[in-house]
Amino acid sequence: TVVSEALINAYAKCGNIELCEKVFHEERVSGDKISISLFSAMLAGYAQSQNSGRSIWLFQQILHEGMRPDKYATSSVLSVVDVEELGKQIHSFAVKTGLSCDVSVASSISTVYSKCGSLDEAFQLFEGAVERDVVFWTSMIAGFADHGQPEKAFELVRKMQFEGLNPDVFTLSALLTACSVCKSLRKGKEIHGFALHFAMEGQNLVGSSLVNMYSKCGDTVSSFRVFNRMPEKDHFSWSSLISGLAQNGYCEEALMQFHEMLKDGLKIDSFVVSSLLGVLSSLTYVELGKQFHAQTIKTGLEFDLTVGSSLVTMYSKCGNIEDSRKVFDLLCATDVVSWTAIIAGYAHNGQGLEALQMFEQMLEKDIEPDAVTFVGVLTACSHNGLTEAAYGYLDSMEKDYSIKPGIPHYACMVDVLGRSGRLEEAVKFIDAMPLKPDALVWGTLLGACRLYENVELGKLVANKVLELAPSDSGAYVSLSNMSAKIGNWGDVTMIRNLMNDF
Template identity: 50%
Template sequence: MNSISYHPVEHKLSAFGRKFISSIAFIGTTSTSPHQLPKNIVHSKPDILHAHLIKTQNLERNTHAANSVLYAYGEYSRMENAAKVLEEMPEPNSISWNLMISNYNKALLYQDSWGIFCKMHRLGFEMNLYTYGSVLSACGALTSTLWGEQVYGLVMKNGFFSDGYVRCGMIELFSKCSRFHDALRVFYDYLCDNVVCWNAIISGAVKNREYWVALDIFSRMWGGFLKVNEYTIPSVLNACVSLLELQFGKMVHGAAIKCGLETDVFVGTSIVDLYAKCGFMDEAFRKLMLMPFSNVVSWTAMLNGFVQNGDPISAFQMFAEMRNKGVEINHYTVTCVLAACANPVMTKEAIQIHSWIYKTGFYQDSVVQTSLINLYSKIGEVVLSELVFAEAENRQHLSLWSNMISVLAQNNDSDKAIHLFQRILQEDLKPDKFCCSSVLGVVDCLDLGRQIHSYTLKSGLISNVNVSSSLFTMYSKCGSIEESYIIFELIEDKDNVSWASMISGFVEHGFSDRAVELFREMPVEEIIPDEMTLTAILNACSSLETLKSGKEIHGFILRHGVGELRIVNGAIVNMYTKCGDLLSARSFFDMIPLKDMFSCSSMISGYAQRGYLENTLQLFKQMLINDLYSSSFTISSVLGVIALSNRSRIGIQVHAHCIKLGSQSEASTGSSLVMIYSKCGNIDDCCKAFKEIVAPDLVSWTAMIVSYAQNGKGGDALQVYELMRDSGIKPDSVTFVGVLSACSHAGLVEEGYFFLNSMMKDYGIEPGARHYACMVDLLSRSGRLTEAERFISDMPIKPDALVWGTLLAACKLHDEVELGKLAAKKIMELEPSEVGAYISLSNIWASVGQWDEVLKVRGSMRGTGIAKEPGWSSL
C-alpha cells in the first residue's frame, strides 16, 4: 500500500466514528493494567499519572505503562503530550498506535489520525480490526473516499473484511459521500448477522433518499430473523415518513412492539412522527400519551405534525400544553410554533409567541430570528421582518441574511435586497447559494448580474443547480438570451425547473424555434418533462403556430397521463386556438372535466380573434354562470370582438360587469372600452373610459388618439399625443398612424410633415405604407393633388394599392381626370382583380360627362371577367 499518503483536506464530524473511537480506546487499553495502579492515581490528571509512572516504573521499557499515559492524555485531548510520549517510546506496539489514532479522532484531528495511520503502515506494524475501524471513522469524517478505498484494500488483503465494525465504517463513508451504490456493494460483499452493518446500510439509504431500498433491506433483515434494535426502527420509520407509507410504517410499529422497543423514547418519537406526518393526528396523540417517557423531541414531532396538516390552532394549543406540563422547549419547538403562526388568521397568537420569546431568551437564537422573519413576511408585515433582522446581535449566521434577502425579493423590493447582499460582502461574510439565488431573482441590471456571476465562479457556487438556474434566468430577464443559454449548457444536473425556465426564456424573447429544438433534447438526456416544461413548449408551439408539433406534444401528454393537470389543459386549448384549429380546441375544451379560468380564457380569445361573436359571448356567459374569475385579458378579448361588430348595447353590459369587478381601471380593459365607444361615435364615453384607467399604457393612449382622429377631432388627438409624450411613454408605428390620420382630418399639412420626420428622426421608426397613405390622404384632402402625386413618386418604398387608392379617391372627389387615370392604372397593375379601381375611374369619367370613356372602362371589366356585385339592403 505505497499509494497511501497524507494530504490535508476539509473534515466533518462522523457520528459512528465518535462511538467507535470510545470503544477502541477502551479495548485498546485493556492490556495496560491501569487497575493495578492506586485509585487516586488512575482518576487523576494525565500529568500526575505520567509523573507517577516515571517514578515507579521504567516507563521507557514498560510499553503497557506508556500506553496508559497515552490513553490518559487522549482523554484530556492533550495531543502534543501524547505525541511526545509515543515518540519517546522505544518499542511502541500496535495498541500504542491504535490509541494515538483513537485519540486524534476524539480530538477531531482527523487529518493527524490519517497521518499516524500512514506512519504506522510505513513502519510495518501489525494492524487489526480496531486500527481499520478507527481510521475508517477518520476517513468518514474527512469524507475522503480515496483514502477510505485504500484502507479497505488493506482490509480485504489482510482478511478483516468479514468484521462488521470495519465494514460498517466503509459503508458509512460511502453513504456520507453520496456513493450509496458502492456502500451497497460493500454490504453485499459479505453478508453477516451483525446488526450494526444492517443499521449502517439502512441509515445510509435514508440519508441518500433511497427510501425503498431501506425498506427492502429492513424486510430482508426481519425475514432473516435478525434482531432489530433501537437504532434500526427510527431509521426505517424515517423512510416510511418520507414515502408517506403508513401501512409499512404500521408493520414496523408492530415489529417494535414485538421486540419490546416501543418504550424506547427514540422509537416512540419516531412512531409519533410517522402517524403525525401521515395525517393521523389522533393516533399520533394517543401514542404520545402512552409513551412512558417523552421528551421535547416527541412533543415537537407532534406539534410539527399539526403544522404540516394545516391545523395551526391545534399546534398552538399543543405548545401551550407543553408549557403547562413543564416539558423542555428548545429552539426547534419554537420554530415549529412560529411556522404555525405564519398565517394572517394567527396574527394575535404570533404576537403572543413573540413576547414569550423575548421573556425566555430565545430571541437571540439565530434560528428563531430567521423563523420570525419568515413569519412576519407571510402575514404581510415585511417592516417587522426588517425590524427583527435589525435587532439581531449575532449576524454571523448566513441564514439570517439569506432569509431577509429572500423576503425582500419575494416582495419585489429589489433595491433593499441588493443592498443587503452588498452588506454581506462588507461584513466579510461569504454569501451562500441561498443568498445568491434570491438576489439573482430580482437583479435586472446586466452589469450587476455579471458581477454576481463572477462571485459564484470564484466561490464555486456556480455548480449548484439553483444558483446556475437563477443565473441563466437573470440573463434571460435582462435580454441576454445567448449568455443565458451558455450558463444552461454548463449545468451538469439539470432539473425540470432548469429546462422549463430555458424553454420559457426562448419563447419570451422570440426564439420559439430554439425552444422546440431544446425540448427535443430532453429525451436524449433521459429527462421526463413535467407540467411546467410542457406548458412552456406548448406556448412555443402557439407562438410559432406549428399545429403539427403542437399535436405531437398533445399526444405525448396523453400517453404520459399529464393531461389531468389544469395548467397543461389550458395550454393545449391555447395552442389549438393560436394555430387556428378552433374545432380541435373546442373538442378538447369540451372534454376537460373541470374547466378553469385559463382554459376558458384561451377558448374565448380564440373565438374573439377570428370574429366569432356569438361563440365568444356564449362561452363568456357560461364562464360567468360557473363563477369563474374573468381576467382583464378575457374581458379585453370579449370587448374587442364586440367593437368589431358594432354591438354597443352588449358592450355597455360588459362595461357594467367590468365596473362590478373593478377591472375597468386596468389598461387592457379600458383600451377595449375606448375602442367600443369610438366605433359608436360616442367620443364623450371614450374620454370617460380613458380617464378611469389608472396607469394608461401605449395601447391606451394610441386608442384614444385614434378615437379622436376617426371622429374628426384632429386637434384633440394631437393634444392627447403630447400628453402621452409628457407621461414618458414612447409612441410606436401604430401611434403615428393615428397622429397622421388626425392631421389628415384636421387639414394640418405642415404638422403632418413634421410628425412624419419626427417618427424617423426622434424614434427611429421607418414609415410604412399606412403612414404614407395617411400623408397622401392629408395632401389630397387639402386639394394638393399634384403634390400628393409627387410625394408618391418620391417615396423610399414602392407604393402599394392602398396609397394609389387613397389618391384615386381624392381624384374622384375633386374631378381630377388625368391624375385619376394614372392612379387607377397603377392599382390595376398591382391588383388586376380589384373592382373598386374600375368603378372609381368609371365614376370619374361619368362626373365630367365622358360617357364613351365610361363604356370603355365597363368593357375592360367584362373583358377581364370582373363584375360589380349588385347593391342590396336588409330593409
C-alpha cells in the same frame, strides 16, 4: 420544529398563509432556537402565495440573525424576484456561498434574468451550469418563448431530448407558448401529438396551453375540441377560448362563452374583458359596451390600465368620443397604449386638432410614442388637411424617436396628400418610398382619385392595386364608379364583365 415545519408546508399548500404565520410566530416566541429549515418553510409559503414583499423581508431576517440561507430559502425568494438589480445581489450571495452550484438555485437565478428580459445573462448562466435538470431546461425554454424567440426555444428542446431528458407538462406549456408566438400550427399539432402519446393532454396546464395555442393560430375548431375534453376548465382556458373566438371574428360565440364562464362561477379578468371590448368596438355595440363597463366597475377592473385603454377605444369606435375622454381622464395611470387610444379616438372621429393636442400633452408627460401612436397622429393630420404638419411628424419618427416608418405610416401620408387633392405629389411620394408600396398604399390613392374624379390616374392606380391584390373587388368598384361619373359606359361594362369573370 419538525412538526411545525410540516404544518407550515401543509397550510401553505392549502393557501392559508395566516395559519403558516401563526405556527411560525409560536415557534419564535417559544424561546427555542429556530432552524434554517423552518425559516425556509415559511419563506416557501410566502413565495407560493406570491407575497414578494414578505419573502424578501424574511430572507433579510435570516441574514440579520446571522444564519445562512440554504438552497430552499434562496430558490424560494428568487421565485418572486422580478427586479434585475435585486436578482443580481442574490446571485452574488449565491456565488459567494457556493449555492450557485446547486441546480435549483442556478435555475432560479436564470429565471430571474429571463423574467427581467436579460436573456443573454440567463443563457450564459444556463450554458455554464455544471448540472441541468428538466426544470432548468424548461426555465430557459420558457424565457425564449415568452420573449419572442420561439426558434431558440425549439432548438433548446431538441438539445434537451438529445441529452436524454424528456419534456414535462411545464416544458410542453412553454413550447406551446412558442408556437403561439410564431403562429406555427404545424409545430403546435406536433406537440399536441406528443402530449396525447404520453397522456399529458388531460393535465390542466397542457390543456389550457393547447386551447391558447389553437386560438392564437386561428384554429378555433380544435381550440373548442380541446376545451370540451378538459376535465376541469380553469381561468386561463376560459380566457384563451373567449379571447381566441373574439380575435378570430366569432363575436357572438365569444359573448355566449363569456356568459357560460360566468355561470361556472369564474371571475372575469382584464384579458377577457379587453378581448370582448375589442369585439364590441368592431361591432359598435355601444349599449352592450356600457354593460361591460358597469361590470368592470363592480369588479374593480376599471382601474386596470389594459381594460381602461380598451374602454377608451370601444367608446371612440362607437362614435362616443365624450365618454371615451371621460374614461381616459379617470385612469389612475396612463401609458403609451392609453394615450394612443385617445389620440386615435379623436382622429377617427374627425377631431384631428384635439388628437394633436393630446399628442403634445403626452410628450409633455415624457411618455414616448410608438409606431402605432404615429398612425393616429398622421390620421389626425389627414382629417384636418394638415399636410406640412404630417410631413414633419413623419420625419420626426426616425429623427427623434428612432422609429422607422412602416407601410401604415406611408399609407396615412398618401391619404393626407390625396384628401388635399395633391394627387401628383402623392404619386411622387409613393415612387420615392424606401419600402415597396403594397395594395393598401395604392388603394388609398385610388380612393383619392375617385374623390377628385381623376379617371386617367385612377386607371393606372387601379391596375397597380389589381397587380398586387387581384381579388380586391374595391378596386373594380372604384374604377367602375369613376367611369360611370364621366359617362364612359363602355368601360363600366368591361370592368363589370371582368369582375364577373373573376
